[in-house]
Amino acid sequence: MNEHWDAIIIGAGTAGLPAAIFAAERSDKILVLDVAPEIGGTLHLSSGQMSAAGTRLQKEQGIEDSPELHIEDIMRISKNTADRTVAGLAVNNAAETLDWLETIGFQPLPDHPVKGQAHEPYSLKRYVWGENLGKSILAVLKPVFEKAIGSGRVTLKLNTRVTKLVLDEDGAVTGLAARTGGGAEETYSTSAVLIAAGGYVANGAMYKELSGHPAYGDHSYPYCVGDGLNLGLSAGGTAQGHENYLTSFGVVMQSYDVPSKVRCRQIHWPERRMPWEIYVNAHGKRFIREDEPSVDVREHTIQEQPDLRHWIMFDSVTLQEAPPLFADFGADDIKTAAENGEPMFYVADTVEDLADKAGLPVDVVVQTVADYNAAQSRGSDSFGRQNMPRGISEAPFYTIRSQAMSVSSTVGLKVNESLEVIRDDESTITGLYGAGESLGQGAMMGSSFCGGMLVTPALTFGRLLGQRLLPIGDAARAAAE
Ligand SMILES: Cc1cc2nc3c(=O)[nH]c(=O)nc-3n(C[C@H](O)[C@H](O)[C@H](O)COP(=O)(O)OP(=O)(O)OC[C@H]3O[C@@H](n4cnc5c(N)ncnc54)[C@H](O)[C@@H]3O)c2cc1C
Structure with missing residues (x-):
């Protein structure tokens, strides 16, 4: 294996970018691999609509909101089909994510927040997006991410597709294999892998198998072909959410x-x-x-x-x-x-x-x-x-x-409240974490569309993993020794 990394993040997209940005505050050995030739993932295409309760923006406008009200709205809209634990973790930490985005330059549209747009409306105004939709989010993440690379704390390899997770005899992650643009296979050693590889909508066969319907729309990020879910399953993870497939109406x-x-x-x-x-x-x-x-x-x-x-x-x-x-x-x-x-x-x-x-x-x-x-x-x-x-x-x-x-993937990897990927029997796969659409939309919103409940959780889980959930940095190294 090549040199050892504190953490390896698969995917430099919506979840992967904040994960790397915050992980760089704790470690100088963060590796980010992306199969695409550029960073950003689905943010290049997404409407980038986000929902968060208790934000600075809401407070400035006198809107009294709370994560409790947000999760109750999600459970009402989804008719109790969302995963209260995982969606709750996203909602409880969403305001901090949005506030942070604003501190690094993100600007919601002037009349925001609103209650809703395409989806079933929330009961309170907690929904925002920027002028250039998903690209407005990418525009503010990119310079911060590039600064982390410039400081030498994060290493980015593009055109590099992760193909395999390497496990020890106890099933814990010890590294991974990836194929570079030139076709060479490389292996990397680590004890913390974050699957942030997006969904599977660009993989027509997989989409049909998991949803029972063809992927009619050609509007998803072409590199999101289900590798995240497949890598997690190959390590013993379990998939959830098949029953939650939902399509939007009328194009x-x-x-x-x-x-x-x-x-x-x-x-x-x-x-x-x-x-x-x-x-x-x-x-x-x-x-x-x-x-x-x-x-x-x-x-x-x-x-x-x-x-x-x-x-x-x-x-x-x-x-x-x-x-x-x-x-x-x-x-x-x-x-x-x-x-x-x-x-x-x-x-x-x-x-x-x-x-x-x-x-x-x-x-x-x-x-x-x-x-x-x-x-x-x-x-x-x-x-x-x-x-x-x-x-x-x-x-x-x-x-x-x-x-x-539908432009998103319903089925995804099951994780616990620490975002560790878990097996069918709920035991954790040591060293394997998940965030973003690799977890499936069903976890966040059940069999419904709840505004902003893919982008905000992806950003939020990335942030939480980078800040504290990934076992990296001096404390983790000391504990491992
Ligand atoms: C048109 C459209 C509109 C949307 N609008 C909204 C919205 O308004 N609000 C909302 O909440 N959600 C929306 N969504 C969904 C939301 O944007 C996505 O769920 C979210 O951006 C996915 O984030 P992610 O980090 O999981 O994946 P991504 O941002 O796609 O990042 C995944 C990254 O992993 C890389 N990758 C994949 N496989 C590998 C591999 N094997 N090795 C290395 N790298 C790999 C990809 O190249 C990509 O860069 C929309 C989606 C689409 C397509």
Whole structure:
């Protein structure tokens, strides 16, 4: 083996960067390995929305909040499916993380904090992000991390993929193996490894195996292919969260390929835009009141539909008169895309032809539209929809295929309250720690999306590990001797 390191951090991303920054205050032998050619991980792509209770920002604005209220909100939103211990550890320490980020230059948007945005809202304003989303966080972490490298306390190796953990006969971690960009295999000795290698969304096969659904969206960091979870499992760790898979609602893909980039995003939040359209599933049937107020209900309902899809159906009057259905994609764009036969967009002079073109069962769709038109005339429908401004009656008729997808990994390594990776029998794997999406989103938010509960925990766990949980520095060395 090469020289001995106090700790090795796998991944220079959201969790790995703060871990290295703080670990450098206790040790000058910190090694950070990343398979990518640059640091930052998913922060390059993430919306970077964070939630924390009891922050300086909240206090300045007179918002009385506490970690207790935050965790109660998470348990309410997740219907008690989040892991109270692990999510609680994140929440209890989140304010300090956000305050620290601000001291190194992070600036939330001027009107923040807010209660929510895309996800089920919190009961209090504790949600922030910066102008450049995830990149706003990376922009302030990067100089501090580079300073730690400059001081010689942290060593960074990019283009280096960790392929194996090395264990002793008792199952404790003693090092790891990694493959460099040139293809050489190197081994490194350490008694503390932090898995901060992100999730597995960029690994289509693994995603499908663990969630039961394809990874429809091509929006995850390409280097997050599940190595973190696989490395942890290879050392005896256990995976959790399979039951918590959840998809978000309503994007239109650029192509029929899987994965594909998103072309436009449906404004499906009734508080922002009341729907004029109906939604039908692959059976040609409506499945929800389109103005369902809870985004969590919409997400769970779309998850029960074939291929996580719906078709948004409307007529020419709605196209022209309704408020914009998508952000940055107007009525003329929809019309042109449909007339040109571009993927996901369909137009026809009759409802029959429309269903046929979209590959939907014609007779069922005709009946669904007739039933909706009758309900709209009556002013009530069987789903309890409140907002029905008009029926679907004026040719040409339109439909757009909308896809549900997720950009994060549900399943992850099980850890204890010290962030040590644990086995099925809850025993710890000595020297192995985890943080970030390698722990899975299910632990933080169960079968729901709770705003900011991936980025903030990743940063927070990285910070805690660097500050105190990783057994490094003089005290740890003395204890080991
Ligand atoms: C489009 C998008 C929007 C999002 N928006 C939000 C949001 O607003 N709020 C929120 O809370 N969450 C959000 N998320 C999720 C959140 O950003 C991620 O869960 C979080 O950033 C992951 O942090 P991480 O440290 O676990 O992984 P990353 O930041 O991805 O870091 C992992 C690092 O490990 C490296 N790596 C992987 N395998 C290896 C290996 N074998 N050897 C060496 N290095 C390796 C990778 O190259 C990467 O640099 C979003 C995600 C996406 C994709």
